Amino acid sequence: MMRRALPRRRTRLVLLAALAAVAIALLVAAPGAFADALTPESGGSPNADDIDTIYKITLYVAIVIFLIVEGTLIWSLVRHRARRGGPEAAQIRGNTPLELGWTIGAALILVVLTVVTFVYLGDIKNPPPSDPDGLASQAEFASVDQPAPPAGGGPYLNIQVNGRQYLWRYDYPGDEQLFSYYEMVVPTGTTVTLDVRASDVIHSWWIPKLGGKVDGVPGHVNKTWFKIPRGKEGTYIGQCAELCGINHADMRAKVRAVTPEQFTSWAMKTREDIRRAGAALGAQRKQRAKEGELE
Amino acid sequence: VEARSLTGRDLGGSPEIVLHARRERQGGWLDWLTTTDHKKIGIMYLFATFVFFIIGGAEALVMRLQLAQPNGTVVTPETYNGLVTMHGTTMIFLFVVPVLAGFGNYLIPLMIGARDMAFPRLNALSFWLLLFGGMAFYTSIFFDPPRAGWTMYAPLSDDSYSPTGGVDAWIFLIHLTGISSLMGAINFVATIQNMRAKGMSWSRMPLFAWTILVYSYLLIIALPAVATAVTMLLTDRHFGTAFFDPTGGGDPLLWQHLFWFFGHPEVYIMVLPAFGMVSEILPVFSGKPIFGYKAIAASTVAIAFLSLLVWVHHMFATPTATVVLAFFMLSSFTIAVPTGIKIFNWIATLWRGQIVFKTPLMFAAAVPALFVVGGISGVILAIFPVDWQLTDTYFVVAHLHYVLFGGSVFGIFAGLYYWFPKMSGRMLSESLGKTSFWTMFVGFNLTFLVQHSAGLSGMPRRIYDYSSDLHVGTYNLISTIGSFILGAGVLLTVINVLYSVKHGKRAGNDPWKGNTLEWFTQSPPPVNNFDVIPRIRSVEPMKDIRREVSAGVRAAETVSQPAAARSV
Numbered sequence: 001m002m003r004r005a006l007p008r009r010r011t012r013l014v015l016l017a018a019l020a021a022v023a024i025a026l027l028v029a030a031p032g033a034f035a036d037a038l039t040p041e042s043g044g045s046p047n048a049d050d051i052d053t054i055y056k057i058t059l060y061v062a063i064v065i066f067l068i069v070e071g072t073l074i075w076s077l078v079r080h081r082a083r084r085g086g087p088e089a090a091q092i093r094g095n096t097p098l099e100l101g102w103t104i105g106a107a108l109i110l111v112v113l114t115v116v117t118f119v120y121l122g123d124i125k126n127p128p129p130s131d132p133d134g135l136a137s138q139a140e141f142a143s144v145d146q147p148a149p150p151a152g153g154g155p156y157l158n159i160q161v162n163g164r165q166y167l168w169r170y171d172y173p174g175d176e177q178l179f180s181y182y183e184m185v186v187p188t189g190t191t192v193t194l195d196v197r198a199s200d201v202i203h204s205w206w207i208p209k210l211g212g213k214v215d216g217v218p219g220h221v222n223k224t225w226f227k228i229p230r231g232k233e234g235t236y237i238g239q240c241a242e243l244c245g246i247n248h249a250d251m252r253a254k255v256r257a258v259t260p261e262q263f264t265s266w267a268m269k270t271r272e273d274i275r276r277a278g279a280a281l282g283a284q285r286k287q288r289a290k291e292g293e294l295e
Numbered sequence: 296v297e298a299r300s301l302t303g304r305d306l307g308g309s310p311e312i313v314l315h316a317r318r319e320r321q322g323g324w325l326d327w328l329t330t331t332d333h334k335k336i337g338i339m340y341l342f343a344t345f346v347f348f349i350i351g352g353a354e355a356l357v358m359r360l361q362l363a364q365p366n367g368t369v370v371t372p373e374t375y376n377g378l379v380t381m382h383g384t385t386m387i388f389l390f391v392v393p394v395l396a397g398f399g400n401y402l403i404p405l406m407i408g409a410r411d412m413a414f415p416r417l418n419a420l421s422f423w424l425l426l427f428g429g430m431a432f433y434t435s436i437f438f439d440p441p442r443a444g445w446t447m448y449a450p451l452s453d454d455s456y457s458p459t460g461g462v463d464a465w466i467f468l469i470h471l472t473g474i475s476s477l478m479g480a481i482n483f484v485a486t487i488q489n490m491r492a493k494g495m496s497w498s499r500m501p502l503f504a505w506t507i508l509v510y511s512y513l514l515i516i517a518l519p520a521v522a523t524a525v526t527m528l529l530t531d532r533h534f535g536t537a538f539f540d541p542t543g544g545g546d547p548l549l550w551q552h553l554f555w556f557f558g559h560p561e562v563y564i565m566v567l568p569a570f571g572m573v574s575e576i577l578p579v580f581s582g583k584p585i586f587g588y589k590a591i592a593a594s595t596v597a598i599a600f601l602s603l604l605v606w607v608h609h610m611f612a613t614p615t616a617t618v619v620l621a622f623f624m625l626s627s628f629t630i631a632v633p634t635g636i637k638i639f640n641w642i643a644t645l646w647r648g649q650i651v652f653k654t655p656l657m658f659a660a661a662v663p664a665l666f667v668v669g670g671i672s673g674v675i676l677a678i679f680p681v682d683w684q685l686t687d688t689y690f691v692v693a694h695l696h697y698v699l700f701g702g703s704v705f706g707i708f709a710g711l712y713y714w715f716p717k718m719s720g721r722m723l724s725e726s727l728g729k730t731s732f733w734t735m736f737v738g739f740n741l742t743f744l745v746q747h748s749a750g751l752s753g754m755p756r757r758i759y760d761y762s763s764d765l766h767v768g769t770y771n772l773i774s775t776i777g778s779f780i781l782g783a784g785v786l787l788t789v790i791n792v793l794y795s796v797k798h799g800k801r802a803g804n805d806p807w808k809g810n811t812l813e814w815f816t817q818s819p820p821p822v823n824n825f826d827v828i829p830r831i832r833s834v835e836p837m838k839d840i841r842r843e844v845s846a847g848v849r850a851a852e853t854v855s856q857p858a859a860a861r862s863v
Contacts, residue, residue, distance in 0.1 A: 037748040040684040048684070055681050062671045069638060069667045076645040077660060080581070081652060089582035090647035098643075099587050099636070106635040110628040110674075117624070117678050124680045125617060165456075201451040202547055204612060204687060208753040212683020213612040217548060218450060219541025222614040237764060241612075241687040241755040243379075243444045245451060246372045249758035 044209035044236050044257075045226035046128065050120045051212060057116050061109060124211075127156060127191045127225035134189030134230075135260040156193045156225070159184065163196070163203030163216040165244055166251035177278075178271050183254045185270075187263035189230040196222045201245065207238035207255050215242060228257040331415035332822060333400050336422050338718060340397025341711075343426055344390050349789070350433075351385035354378045356782055359742075363775040365763040375759035376442035377461075383445030384465065387561065388472050389429045391703050395568040396421070396479050398710055399507040401718060403483060405813035405820060406501045408492025408828040413485035421479040428471030435464035444757060446558070447528070449539030449550040454532040462532065466525045473518050480511035480518075487511075492812065494831035498592075501811045501834070502585065505592045506571030509599045513560045513567075516603065521557035524550060548613055555606035563602040565699060566666075567595055569706030570637060573659045576713050577641055579807050580656035581648025587640045588834055594633035601630045611682040620679040627677035634670055638663045653807070654728030658709035661736055665701025669694055672747065687757075689767075690750025696743045708735070708788065715792070716806050720818040721799030727791040735784030741777025745770040810835040 038059065042052035135157055160171040161184075172178040186192050196205045198216035206213040210226040228236075240251035258266065327335060358378050361369040370378070400418065404411055412418045435441065441461035443452040452462050487508045491500065527538040528550070537543025539550045578585045585591065607615065607623040641663050650656065672694040676682050685691060715723050749770040754761055761767060805814040814837050816825050832839050843849035 036752070038751065040681070040751050041753055051680050051684050054678060055675065055684070058675050058678060058681070062675065066667060066671060069642070070664060073642050073645070073660070073664055076642055076648075077650060080645060080648050080650050082582075082649040086649060087647075089649040091584060092586060092643075092647070093584050094587040094590070095643075099590050099640075102639045103632060103636055106632045110631060113674070113678065114625065114628065117680065118621075121617075121680060201456055202448055206687075206753075206755070208684065212680065213686060214683075215612045215614070217613060219546060220548070220614040222612075238753065239755060239758075243376070243448070243451065243757040245456065246376060246442070248376075249372065249760050252762070 041208035044207070044228055044232065045211050047124045047211040047226065048209055050124045054117055054120050058113055061113065065109070127193055128227060130156065130191045130227070131189040131230065133260070134191070135187040135263060156191045157187065158193045158195065159186075161194050161196045161205055161216070163198040163205065163240065163244070163251075164200050166240070166247040168203075168205070168240075168251070168253050172267065174267075174271075176271050177274055178267055179274070180270065182252070183256055185256050185258060185263060185266050186228065187260040188228045188233055188257050189260065191225060191227045193223065193225040196224065202242050203240045203244050203251070204242035205238075205253070206241040207236050207253060209236045210238075210255060213241050226255075228255075230259070233257045233259060331411075331419050333404050333412045333415065333418060334718070334820060334824075336418050337397050337399075337401030339422055340393055340400055340425070343422075343429070344394035344397055345789075347385050347389035347429060348394070349785075351382050351390060352782060352785060354382040354385065356778055358382065359775040359778040361759060362761070362771050364772060365765075365768050366760050370759070372759045373442065376444075376757070377436075377440040379757050380441045380444055380447075380461075380465070381436070384432065384441075384468065385429075386699070387445060387565070388468060389425075389432075391565040391699060391707075392476060392561070393425050393472070394707055395507075395510065395565070395703075396425075396476065398572070398707075398714070399483060399510070399568065400479075402714065402813060403486060403504060403507055404490070405717075405816065405824055406504055406811050407487060407490060407495060408812050408825065408831070409486060409490040410824050412482050413490060414482050417478050418482055421475045421482065424471050424475035424478075428468045428475060431471060432464050432468035435461045441465045446554060447525075447550075448554075449528060449531070449547050452528060453539060463529070466529050469521060469525045473522050476514050477518055480514040483507055483511040484515070492828045492831050498589065499831055499834045499836075502574035502588070502591055502595075503568065503571035503811075506567045506574075506595055509595050510564050510568050513564050513599050513602070517557045517560035517564070520553050524553035524557070527553075548610070551610050551613065552606070555609045556603075558609065559606045560599070560602045562698065563598055566702050567598065569662070569703040569710075570595070572706050572710040572713070573641060573662045574637075575811065576655050576659040576709050577644045579713075579809055580653060580659075581645050581650045583644055583648045584835065585640070586643035586646075587636075590636055591640050594636045597633040598630060601626060601633070605630065608677055608679075608682070611679045612686050624677050624679050628674065631670060631674050638667055638670070653712075654723065654725055654732060655709045655713035655807075657729065657732045658705050658712060661705045661732070662702055662709070665697055665705060665739070668744075669697030669701055672697065685750060687755055688750035689746040689754045689756055692756050693743045693746035693750065696739075696746075700739060700743070705735075705739075708732075711788070711792075713807065714813075715795070716802030717813055717818045717820070719796050719799070720802055721795050721797075722802050722806060723791050723795045723799060727787055727794075731784050731787035731791060733784075734787060735781055738777050738779070738781030738784050742774050742781055743777075745773045745777075749774070805837065808837075808841070810837050812836050815840065 040048075040052055040055055042048040158173055162169045162171070167181055168184075170180050170184045194205065194214070196214045196216040197220070198218050200218065202218070203216045204213045205216060205224070207226070210228070211224060214222040214224040216222060234257060236255040236257065238253045238255070240248060240253070242248075244251060327339065330336065357370060358375065361367040361375060400412065403409075439459035439461045441447070441452075441457065441464065443457055443462065447462065447465060450456060487500075487504055527536070530536040531538050531540060531545075537545040539545045539547050541547065574585055574591055604626045605623060607619060608627045611620055611623075645660070672690070676685055676691065676694060712723055712728055715721075749767045750756075752767050752770070753765055754767045754770075761771075802818045804816065804818055806818075807814070812829075812831075813820070815829065829836060829840060840849060844851050
């Protein structure tokens with residue numbers, strides 16, 4: 001008996017050790033390898049970072065609850081499976097203190113989550129002022145139609161976003177026309193506020209690293225903002241998140257963040273291009289009208 | 296008509312005639328067409344809805360094939376959007392809601408000791424309207440299926456953007472299945488409120504009957520909202536109104552409010568009766584009474600009430616005031632409390648039991664195991680700033696499938712394995728059943744667990760392809776492989792049912808030593824269900840009856856009928 005029992009116990013020990021090793025390896029690797037798989041996109045804008053923080057706090061609470069529920073469930077199933085000669089099933093019909101306990105416990109957890117949410121809500125909803133080295137100083141882009149000026153007093157760059165099947169259009173402020181499609185160019189260090197509209201069906205503006213979605217609903221204006229810090233220049237991709245027709249999947253969007261200096265020169269060049277294209281169109285129109293092709 | 300009387304000891308004056316040996320009239324297909332028997336109608340419901348389940352599942356598998364890798368080319372975007380719409384609509388309106396009506400139809404009169412539903416003809420009409428609704432909807436695949444998603448958001452579903460008849464076929468479906476469900480719900484309410492056996496007070500009513508009662512009230516409250524909405528959509532599309540058209544003074548958000556005022560109670564309409572089945576099955580296989588009967592019944596009512604107050608959590612990204620969003624976050628949070636109570640009560644029911652691992656128990660125990668994931672992701676989604684990141688992504692797809700597949704469908708399969716012996720007189724194969732369970736369990740988690748990550752990485756739902764820049768190719772490949780494993784698991788149960796209905800082991804009256812009254816009668820029950828209905832003295836009448844048998848005050852034949860003794 002002893003000789004047979006010993007190797008079996010050893011195999012079990014080896015198995016346990018292996019399992020523990022795998023668990024530890026997973027825990028060590030988790031922050032690096034799995035963090036991205038378990039949390040929302042962030043890193044482009046403070047509102048996306050704050051959402052990520054609320055999510056992570058909730059996730060930690062959730063993991064504890066998940067382990068308690070699955071643990072007791074599996075333990076009950078394994079420990080109390082029917083065996084010959086096992087104990088009689090306990091005829092318990094309830095336990096009021098216990099039931100009150102988990103009801104109040106569940107409610108308290110939700111109170112904590114509510115508090116956490118409201119602590120971060122202000123920073124997610126309200127756009128902060130632009131940084132001193134942002135585009136803020138350039139009055140040309142100052143927006144005057146904001147309902148409440150930012151606390152720091154710095155103006156925003158306000159862009160009108162309009163969704164249509166299957167393209168996003170961005171209109172920049174200023175006396176002279178400046179707009180683009182698909183790719184939105186923005187300066188870093190500057191708070192960018194967006195007024196999101198849609199001109200046909202409902203679309204949803206979403207660049208994951210720059211914060212949450214806002215639906216563009218025909219007949220409504222929806223607002224959001226982002227602020228990409230200096231040093232995080234680059235492209236941020238996203239796409240329409242509300243089923244808007246056959247090519248919904250192809251309604252993609254890109255935000256290209258550049259330094260304020262590069263932005264200013266982009267704006268000048270693009271304005272010039274638009275002006276030139278407008279003039280060329282005008283000339284062509286005049287020519288064709290002369291030839292009798294147009295009224 | 297030969298009636299065999301097996302009289303027990305005198306119980307309160309009159310002898311009981313318990314067993315009924317009369318064979319049913321075998322009338323062939325015409326009998327099925329004209330029947331008003333709740334059991335036959337129930338079986339037709341179950342058969343029809345499982346056919347729709349297979350069709351909806353096949354649609355899902357085609358979508359998974361398309362998404363297996365970036366830039367898939369299996370189907371066109373037109374077909375894909377059609378599949379998205381057909382899959383969602385089929386599973387919700389033609390499978391989960393009516394399959395529960397099917398179980399309710401078959402079981403409620405038996406469980407409460409009634410001879411049929413309150414309005415048998417209305418009951419037949421409910422079934423036929425459901426079938427015609429499903430057929431009207433599916434004929435659209437021969438011309439032009441709807442492509443605007445099962446939520447049919449205006450203005451996309453309006454005639455300017457969906458000019459073909461597919462959306463109209465969908466409106467037909469909503470109206471026909473809606474009338475079917477409304478009549479069915481009224482029938483359930485009338486039956487449960489008025490036709491319970493003597494002694495079956497509210498606190499002795501089976502928990503499944505509680506959930507069907509609440510399911511019915513929710514349908515009666517919620518369905519008029521969607522009926523209104525689709526009628527307005529119909530007149531917008533064809534008669535020049537502009538309820539949802541901003542250029543005519545309407546508002547697309549009106550559609551969303553009306554739709555989700557129906558749509559969120561609908562989730563609990565789909566989940567609560569499956570919870571009821573779990574509450575019936577777990578005690579039987581753990582040899583214990585249900586833990587906290589009153590708390591479970593009360594939490595069912597609480598969930599139903601709260602489910603009417605949370606609809607805007609589907610609309611957190613729309614232009615809506617923050618104070619409204621905050622209200623709907625808090626109301627959604629509160630639902631987690633009664634739901635948590637149910638899960639804890641189920642675990643406490645298993646704790647210190649003598650758990651017999653039969654297939655129904657395994658499917659039923661999987662419900663809390665899987666639903667807790669959907670519940671937790673539901674709380675995460677209720678936090679509206681977090682929802683701004685997660686709404687309309689694959690995170691939501693994962694969440695809703697953990698709720699509706701992990702919660703409802705696993706519960707429905709538990710019910711199928713548990714009550715099939717009663718319905719057919721034969722047992723389903725245990726080995727095939729357990730294989731099916733593990734295949735489905737593994738396949739389900741492979742399919743949907745990684746979809747959380749796909750959503751978190753930025754993959755929106757309802758897209759026919761995705762760019763490799765999103766880095767979600769691996770998640771999608773795992774999900775596709777999982778979905779085919781899941782499909783194979785479902786197929787094993789289908790094979791099990793088709794085989795066992797002819798060749799399964801004979802079940803006898805009460806193969807599981809059940810608690811509720813349906814196990815008192817034959818399997819399958821005779822047309823009139825019971826010759827004599829025993830007086831109900833507790834929430835577990837069959838336990839009382841078995842106790843009477845062992846005390847010698849009741850004849851043993853009244854609870855266990857050996858297969859050989861069946862009259863032929």
